[in-house]
Amino acid sequence: MAQLSAPADDHLHQESLRGHAGDKDATGGDLAAGESADVSSKRARAGLCGVLRERKVAELASGRRLVEVPYTATLAHTANALLAAGVSAVAVAAPPGHWIGAGGSMILESDPATGAVRKHYIGMVNMLDILAHIADAGDDGDGGEGVDDIDRRMAVPVSSVIGHSLEGLTLWTLHPNTSLLDCMETFSKGVHRALVPVESSADDNVVVAAVELVESSPGYRMLTQMDVIRFLHAHAHDAELRHAMSRPIRHAAAAGADAAVFAVSSTTKVFDAVRAMRAASLAAVPVVSGAADAGGGEILVDGRGKRVEETFSATDLRDCHVSELRSWLGISVAEFKENVAAARRRCTVGEVIEKAVGRHVHRVWVVDEEGLLAGVVSLTDLIRVVREAAIGEEMELHGIDAAA
Structure with a gap:
C-alpha cells in the first residue's frame, strides 16, 4: 500500500490530536472548559467518522498497479500472470463494443490525449475461477477425466471462466473521491476489490459506487479489502481508532454465529476440496484433525469443536507453476503448509487485524480456550465492525450535543 503521509506529517497529526497544553483526557487530547473526561472521550472516538470521510480511495489506491490479461489469454497464461505479479486476481481486458461487462458494467480505458476508447474491462478472474473450471472436469460429459484433462482445460480463453465464482459475477469501480467510510460500506458487503480510475469521467459532485456504472479513464488502480485493513492497522494507535480496535471480536457476526464452519479433513485430496469449495462458493476452508468424511461422498464437514491444523485456500495454488499443477491437485490438502491464523474469542478487533496483516490472510479462525474451532472472522467482518463502530460513535x- 502506498505511504499515506510522511513521518513529519504523522508527527504533526499526532500533535494535533494530543494538544499541547491544558488538561488531558483519556486519549491525550485537551479538555474543553467544563467538559467531563467521559464526554471528551466520546468526542474523540466519534471523530473516527471524520477521519474515514476525509480519506479518499485515491490515496489508498495510489501506486497499486492494475494487473491485467487480454480476453484471449489462456488460463495457463493467466495463472502464470497471477504467479508472476503475486496478486490474487487479474482484470480481463477486451476490445470495446463487443462485450457486456460483468454485472452489466461498462468500465473503459480511454486515450489520455484523444479520449478514444482503447479497451473494455469485462471482468476479474482469480485462482478460484481457474480451479473451479478444472474441478468441473468429468462433470460436463466432454470426455475429460479430472486432473488428467488439465492441459486441455487450461488452454481455453480466460473470458470463458469469468463469473465461475461469486466474486467474478460483478465488476466494481469506486470514484477517486469516494471516502474511505463509503468504501468500507461497499467492502463490508463482501466486495473484495474495486477498480479506482486515475481520472474519472463521472461528476465529482455525484460520488457513486455501483456495479452498473459507465466509467472511462486513462487508467485504473486496484483497491482491495486488504488495503483498507492495512490502513486500519497502520493507524490502530490513533486516538480516533482506539475504541473501535479495542472491541471484542464477538461483534463480528461470523465469529459467534451458530452456523457451521465448513472444513475438510487433512486426508482430502486438493482436487476434491476444490470441487466441494466451488459447489459451496467458498474461497477457503480450515483443515481440521479428527474429521472423518461425512459419508455419502460429502467432503465438507462441520469443523466446529475440532482442532485446526492448516488453512486451504484457492490462492495457495497461485504459487504453483502450471507445469506442476497436475501433481498438486492429486495430493492431500495437508501437504499445503500454510500457517494457521487463529484468535481466541476474547481477542480484540485490533489483535485480529494484526494477525491478518502479519500473516497476509483474508480470514482468521476463531478458537475456544482449548484451541478448538469455534468460528471465523473475515476481512469483510472486520471492515463492517469498524465501520459500525464509527457510525455508532x-x-x-x-x-450528546442534542442534550447539551
Whole structure:
C-alpha cells in the first residue's frame, strides 16, 4: 500500500490530536472548559467518522498497479500472470463494443490525449475461477477425466471462466473521491476489490459506487479489502481508532454465529476440496484433525469443536507453476503448509487485524480456550465492525450535543 503521509506529517497529526497544553483526557487530547473526561472521550472516538470521510480511495489506491490479461489469454497464461505479479486476481481486458461487462458494467480505458476508447474491462478472474473450471472436469460429459484433462482445460480463453465464482459475477469501480467510510460500506458487503480510475469521467459532485456504472479513464488502480485493513492497522494507535480496535471480536457476526464452519479433513485430496469449495462458493476452508468424511461422498464437514491444523485456500495454488499443477491437485490438502491464523474469542478487533496483516490472510479462525474451532472472522467482518463502530460513535456524539 502506498505511504499515506510522511513521518513529519504523522508527527504533526499526532500533535494535533494530543494538544499541547491544558488538561488531558483519556486519549491525550485537551479538555474543553467544563467538559467531563467521559464526554471528551466520546468526542474523540466519534471523530473516527471524520477521519474515514476525509480519506479518499485515491490515496489508498495510489501506486497499486492494475494487473491485467487480454480476453484471449489462456488460463495457463493467466495463472502464470497471477504467479508472476503475486496478486490474487487479474482484470480481463477486451476490445470495446463487443462485450457486456460483468454485472452489466461498462468500465473503459480511454486515450489520455484523444479520449478514444482503447479497451473494455469485462471482468476479474482469480485462482478460484481457474480451479473451479478444472474441478468441473468429468462433470460436463466432454470426455475429460479430472486432473488428467488439465492441459486441455487450461488452454481455453480466460473470458470463458469469468463469473465461475461469486466474486467474478460483478465488476466494481469506486470514484477517486469516494471516502474511505463509503468504501468500507461497499467492502463490508463482501466486495473484495474495486477498480479506482486515475481520472474519472463521472461528476465529482455525484460520488457513486455501483456495479452498473459507465466509467472511462486513462487508467485504473486496484483497491482491495486488504488495503483498507492495512490502513486500519497502520493507524490502530490513533486516538480516533482506539475504541473501535479495542472491541471484542464477538461483534463480528461470523465469529459467534451458530452456523457451521465448513472444513475438510487433512486426508482430502486438493482436487476434491476444490470441487466441494466451488459447489459451496467458498474461497477457503480450515483443515481440521479428527474429521472423518461425512459419508455419502460429502467432503465438507462441520469443523466446529475440532482442532485446526492448516488453512486451504484457492490462492495457495497461485504459487504453483502450471507445469506442476497436475501433481498438486492429486495430493492431500495437508501437504499445503500454510500457517494457521487463529484468535481466541476474547481477542480484540485490533489483535485480529494484526494477525491478518502479519500473516497476509483474508480470514482468521476463531478458537475456544482449548484451541478448538469455534468460528471465523473475515476481512469483510472486520471492515463492517469498524465501520459500525464509527457510525455508532457519531450517533452517540449527536445525542450528546442534542442534550447539551
